[in-house]
Amino acid sequence: CQLFGYVGIEAVLDQMKIKTMKTGFEFNIMVVGQSGLGKSTMVNTLFKSKVSRKASQPGQEERIPKTVQLQSVTHVIEEKGVKMKLTVTDTPGFGDQINNENCWDPIIKYINEQYERYLREEIVITRKRKIPDTRVHGCVYFVPPTGHWLRPLDLEFMRRLSRIVNVVPVIAKADTLTLEERAEFKQRIQEDLKTHAISVYPQEDFDQDLDDRALNDRIREKIPFAVVGADQEHQVN
Amino acid sequence: QGEGCRTVPLSGHVGFDSLPDQLVNKSVNHGFCFNILCVGETGLGKSTLMDTLFNTKFEGDPASHSQPGVQLKSNTYDLQESNVNLKLTIVSTVGFGDQINKEDSYKPIVEFIDAQFEAYLQEELKIKRVLHNYHDTRIHACLYFIAPTGHSLKSLDLVTMKKLDSKVNIIPIIAKSDAISKSELTKFKIKITSELVSNGVQIYQFPTDDESVAEINGTMNAHLPFAVIGSTEELKIGNKMMKARQYPWGTVQVENEAHCDFVKLREMLIRVNMEDLREQTHTRHYELYRRCKLEEMGFKDTDPDSKPFSLQETYEAKRNEFLGELQKKEEAMRQMFVQRVKEKEAELKEAEKELHEKFDRLKKLHQDEKKKLEDKKKSLDDELNAFKQRKTAAELLQSQAQQAGGSQTLKRDKERK
Numbered sequence: 001c002q003l004f005g006y007v008g009i010e011a012v013l014d015q016m017k018i019k020t021m022k023t024g025f026e027f028n029i030m031v032v033g034q035s036g037l038g039k040s041t042m043v044n045t046l047f048k049s050k051v052s053r054k055a056s057q058p059g060q061e062e063r064i065p066k067t068v069q070l071q072s073v074t075h076v077i078e079e080k081g082v083k084m085k086l087t088v089t090d091t092p093g094f095g096d097q098i099n100n101e102n103c104w105d106p107i108i109k110y111i112n113e114q115y116e117r118y119l120r121e122e123i124v125i126t127r128k129r130k131i132p133d134t135r136v137h138g139c140v141y142f143v144p145p146t147g148h149w150l151r152p153l154d155l156e157f158m159r160r161l162s163r164i165v166n167v168v169p170v171i172a173k174a175d176t177l178t179l180e181e182r183a184e185f186k187q188r189i190q191e192d193l194k195t196h197a198i199s200v201y202p203q204e205d206f207d208q209d210l211d212d213r214a215l216n217d218r219i220r221e222k223i224p225f226a227v228v229g230a231d232q233e234h235q236v237n
Numbered sequence: 238q239g240e241g242c243r244t245v246p247l248s249g250h251v252g253f254d255s256l257p258d259q260l261v262n263k264s265v266n267h268g269f270c271f272n273i274l275c276v277g278e279t280g281l282g283k284s285t286l287m288d289t290l291f292n293t294k295f296e297g298d299p300a301s302h303s304q305p306g307v308q309l310k311s312n313t314y315d316l317q318e319s320n321v322n323l324k325l326t327i328v329s330t331v332g333f334g335d336q337i338n339k340e341d342s343y344k345p346i347v348e349f350i351d352a353q354f355e356a357y358l359q360e361e362l363k364i365k366r367v368l369h370n371y372h373d374t375r376i377h378a379c380l381y382f383i384a385p386t387g388h389s390l391k392s393l394d395l396v397t398m399k400k401l402d403s404k405v406n407i408i409p410i411i412a413k414s415d416a417i418s419k420s421e422l423t424k425f426k427i428k429i430t431s432e433l434v435s436n437g438v439q440i441y442q443f444p445t446d447d448e449s450v451a452e453i454n455g456t457m458n459a460h461l462p463f464a465v466i467g468s469t470e471e472l473k474i475g476n477k478m479m480k481a482r483q484y485p486w487g488t489v490q491v492e493n494e495a496h497c498d499f500v501k502l503r504e505m506l507i508r509v510n511m512e513d514l515r516e517q518t519h520t521r522h523y524e525l526y527r528r529c530k531l532e533e534m535g536f537k538d539t540d541p542d543s544k545p546f547s548l549q550e551t552y553e554a555k556r557n558e559f560l561g562e563l564q565k566k567e568e569a570m571r572q573m574f575v576q577r578v579k580e581k582e583a584e585l586k587e588a589e590k591e592l593h594e595k596f597d598r599l600k601k602l603h604q605d606e607k608k609k610l611e612d613k614k615k616s617l618d619d620e621l622n623a624f625k626q627r628k629t630a631a632e633l634l635q636s637q638a639q640q641a642g643g644s645q646t647l648k649r650d651k652e653r654k
Contacts, residue, residue, distance in 0.1 A: 007290070008507050
């Protein structure tokens with residue numbers, strides 16, 4: 001139908017914005033990788049504040065646990081009126097044992113437990129107005145900067161987890177690779193992922209339209225992201 | 238906040254302040270749905286008001302007054318304004334208030350609203366569901382058109398609104414309000430509001446919890462029901478073209494707030510509270526429907542020991558119950574089958590026995606007959622033999638007699654001679 005004059009339908013966008021800002025957001029990310037790859041530093045750098053597990057236990061001596069533990073830490077951060085409840089789940093002990101078989105099991109169990117919890121709330125007769133969302137929205141997987149290929153552990157983990165959660169692979173401590181090494185490493189990883197049919201975020205199946213696909217393709221060219229974390233400030237220039 | 242999580246200060250710009258925009262953009266790409274239900278007697282200007290509200294011409298001819306029952310006519314339109322795509326569905330009652338007996342007039346409306354809830358519930362309960370692509374047909378706002386009598390609400394109005402108030406957001410409006418004078422209008426509004434309150438009808442209240450809209454919504458709540466006029470005709474007033482209605486004694490301007498509350502209605506319905514109407518429909522009216530429906534189907538949240546039930550367990554229990562019943566039925570059927578077979582078998586055996594007996598009887602009969610026949614044959618044969626003998630004897634006698642007779646005749650002839 002043709003509108004012959006201004007109606008004001010677009011005001012609904014602002015209405016929606018105000019409502020979402022009032023309810024706030026919940027964001028849950030998980031960081032997975034061997035110890036020493038800079039996971040906590042990375043998370044602190046990303047959110048420009050001390051949100052990682054280490055931040056809430058300052059000064060404790062870090063011991064590598066015998067089995068994979070999952071530790072979640074929740075903080076509320078606010079920016080320009082937007083409140084976000086950020087939960088960072090760390091996985092100390094992952095990939096640190098001599099025998100790492102099935103080290104992904106506790107992680108998969110945790111993720112499924114959160115889905116289960118949400119489902120239970122959703123199918124209750126008298127539902128809560130806002131169901132607390134503890135589901136893991138993204139899992140950042142830290143690949144050690146070997147420069148060669150993905151290790152069997154990396155492949156196994158990503159293969160299993162990309163089926164149930166958004167996996168974002170990153171090359172940790174990428175400042176130890178030269179630019180050429182980095183480019184080659186990325187290339188090999190991309191090939192590896194394709195060969196093993198591992199579908200990382202953003203998944204091609206979820207591209208909504210051509211614009212979306214174009215945008216996501218540009219992102220996919222850069223996967224895995226080579227990152228460096230630093231939570232201390234120094235003067236530059 | 239809560240559950241012991243601290244607020245952490247940020248030492249720089251992170252960028253998640255764009256989250257609301259991300260959400261809004263996603264919705265924009267997806268499109269919005271908004272569904273309005275217009276309830277009111279025929280001729281109160283429902284279609285015209287919709288045309289006026291959305292500044293367009295929706296198709297449709299005016300309905301007749303001779304409908305046998307109340308029906309609902311639904312039309313969906315795609316509207317676009319700047320970058321917002323709105324899928325607008327307008328549902329109108331047809332024939333409301335035209336019948337002689339209006340006792341059941343509200344029923345088709347309630348059934349329609351429930352049907353939309355049901356469709357959504359079905360989709361939500363599906364195992365493989367596509368809720369994000371689901372075309373939401375649930376009614377977000379119900380505009381109730383009150384006839385401009387100037388006195389009070391009709392009992393049909395009260396009854397209908399009472400049946401609808403727990404299912405949909407009701408916004409009562411006084412239709413064709415150019416038929417009421419200003420003083421009458423004030424009295425009319427007060428009467429209507431007090432009647433609604435005394436009958437416990439819950440109409441939609443514009444939300445006042447958010448500071449940005451609390452003030453305007455608060456004032457608007459006091460102006461309910463809105464006295465509206467609809468018109469798509471444009472007349473030149475002063476040096477502007479405006480939507481108006483021309484009478485011999487003057488002109489009524491639709492968008493003049495001194496003339497009617499049309500602008501207020503548009504502000505409230507579209508520009509300020511559209512999102513809240515959608516949210517209330519989903520979180521209040523739909524949840525109520527869902528709860529009632531699930532409880533009706535026999536699902537509970539807590540069992541007699543007050544331990545929380547999971548829907549899965551209930552499903553399993555029901556499923557097992559159902560399977561158990563099926564099994565019982567199957568057993569019963571099997572038993573019956575076996576029984577029938579036995580009976581039939583017995584019957585057949587009986588029949589077979591009878592047949593055998595019959596056969597034996599017949600055989601015996603046959604043998605008897607045969608014997609009789611043979612006896613008879615024998616006796617006949619004997620007779621025949623006897624006869625033959627007699628015949629032979631008789632012939633012999635005859636021939637002897639002839640000889641003797643011949644000789645006798647000769648003798649007689651001799652004697653005669």
